[in-house]
Amino acid sequence: MPNVLILGGSGYLGTAIAQALLRSGGYAVWGTARSAAKAAQLRTNEVSPVETVHLADPQTLAQTIDAHHIDAVIDASSAYEQAAGVLGAVILAAKARADALAKDKAVGPKLAFIYTSGSWVHGSPSRRVSDLTPPGTSLAPGKPATAVTWRPAHEQAILAARDVLDVAILRPAAIYGRGSWVWGTWWGPLLAAAQSGSRDAIQIPADKGARTGVVHVDDLAAAYLGALDRIHGQLGSWPVFDVGAENLSIVDLLEAAKAALGVEAELAYGGTHGNAFLEALSLVANSDFSRAKLVLAWVPKRVDFVPNTAVYVDAWRATEEMKPKA
Numbered sequence: 670m671p672n673v674l675i676l677g678g679s680g681y682l683g684t685a686i687a688q689a690l691l692r693s694g695g696y697a698v699w700g701t702a703r704s705a706a707k708a709a710q711l712r713t714n715e716v717s718p719v720e721t722v723h724l725a726d727p728q729t730l731a732q733t734i735d736a737h738h739i740d741a742v743i744d745a746s747s748a749y750e751q752a753a754g755v756l757g758a759v760i761l762a763a764k765a766r767a768d769a770l771a772k773d774k775a776v777g778p779k780l781a782f783i784y785t786s787g788s789w790v791h792g793s794p795s796r797r798v799s800d801l802t803p804p805g806t807s808l809a810p811g812k813p814a815t816a817v818t819w820r821p822a823h824e825q826a827i828l829a830a831r832d833v834l835d836v837a838i839l840r841p842a843a844i845y846g847r848g849s850w851v852w853g854t855w856w857g858p859l860l861a862a863a864q865s866g867s868r869d870a871i872q873i874p875a876d877k878g879a880r881t882g883v884v885h886v887d888d889l890a891a892a893y894l895g896a897l898d899r900i901h902g903q904l905g906s907w908p909v910f911d912v913g914a915e916n917l918s919i920v921d922l923l924e925a926a927k928a929a930l931g932v933e934a935e936l937a938y939g940g941t942h943g944n945a946f947l948e949a950l951s952l953v954a955n956s957d958f959s960r961a962k963l964v965l966a967w968v969p970k971r972v973d974f975v976p977n978t979a980v981y982v983d984a985w986r987a988t989e990e991m992k993p994k995a
């Protein structure tokens with residue numbers, strides 16, 4: 670059974686990936702944790718915690734990969750400043766393994782590495798765009814969002830490491846379901862209005878023309894399983910996948926959330942105030958997600974976000990209410 674280490678294993682996405690891998694029955698799963706509480710959370714989910722890894726220190730990560738006989742590493746962390754160090758550590762571990770085999774005049778499977786990028790690298794493209802167009806290049810019809818200008822170069826560095834690694838890059842659209850933390854930016858002001866009963870216009874920090882790709886967290890986790898199952902040679906020459914179920918306008922999304930929360934006040938779209946995160950949320954997505962279906966045999970099962978918004982808003986709200994108060 671392949672051993673998989675998930676960096677950010679206790680995070681929103683990392684938790685869902687771990688559950689999908691374990692549910693498949695095909696993988697044993699380790700996950701990084703930065704505190705005893707997060708380690709316990711992993712153990713409750715049948716994930717073996719690795720507490721000693723500092724992603725800023727490539728040596729300890731490479732040693733961890735070796736110590737637990739890890740066959741595949743999935744970076745589902747938000748350790749953006751450590752991204753290059755993580756890749757360096759994975760390459761280090763892969764080379765050490767290849768060198769050990771070479772001494773025995775043998776070859777073996779490559780260490781596998783799946784990196785989590787995101788759909789923001791496409792920016793607001795002037796035409797429909799798929800994962801076959803490399804972002805951040807002269808061929809791309811949009812510019813990466815300011816928050817992720819570094820990411821296309823990092824994707825290229827990962828693809829350049831294919832001499833020692835089997836890799837895949839998954840680019841999720843905005844993820845929803847359960848904690849849905851990214852949606853709090855838009856749903857938060859609606860919930861505040863619902864709680865106060867105010868009829869004043871609700872300020873939304875976004876552009877009214879925004880359109881965003883969306884994917885349910887469980888569907889996304891299934892795409893990771895599809896990529897991992899195929900990573901040793903079945904992903905073809907371009908193992909990069911945009912993963913989303915549908916592209917939806919902010920107006921449709923927020924009118925549905927208003928109805929779910931029983932809010933009647935008008936929405937005032939106030940723009941993104943020069944904030945890089947808000948700007949990224951307000952991109953005008955034009956993504957084609959078909960290759961994930963073609964190559965990974967991926968079938969998203971949650972495709973009606975707007976009609977089902979009440980369930981997702983309630984799950985987000987309950988998650989927020991359960992968080993310890995600062």
Ligand SMILES: NC(=O)c1ccc[n+]([C@@H]2O[C@H](COP(=O)([O-])OP(=O)(O)OC[C@H]3O[C@@H](n4cnc5c(N)ncnc54)[C@H](OP(=O)(O)O)[C@@H]3O)[C@@H](O)[C@H]2O)c1
Pocket residue numbers: 676677678679680681682683701702703704707723724725745746747748749751785786787788840841842843844845851
């Ligand atoms: N959420 C979305 O809608 C979305 C959409 C597209 C792409 N993505 C990408 O998906 C990835 C995961 O996002 P998420 O939504 O799952 O975020 P999340 O819930 O905040 O999880 C991030 C995980 O990374 C860990 N982490 C952060 N900094 C770290 C560091 N310096 N060293 C070790 N671990 C560190 C966190 O540990 P702690 O729990 O200890 O903080 C947590 O386990 C990110 O790369 C993000 O860009 C997310």
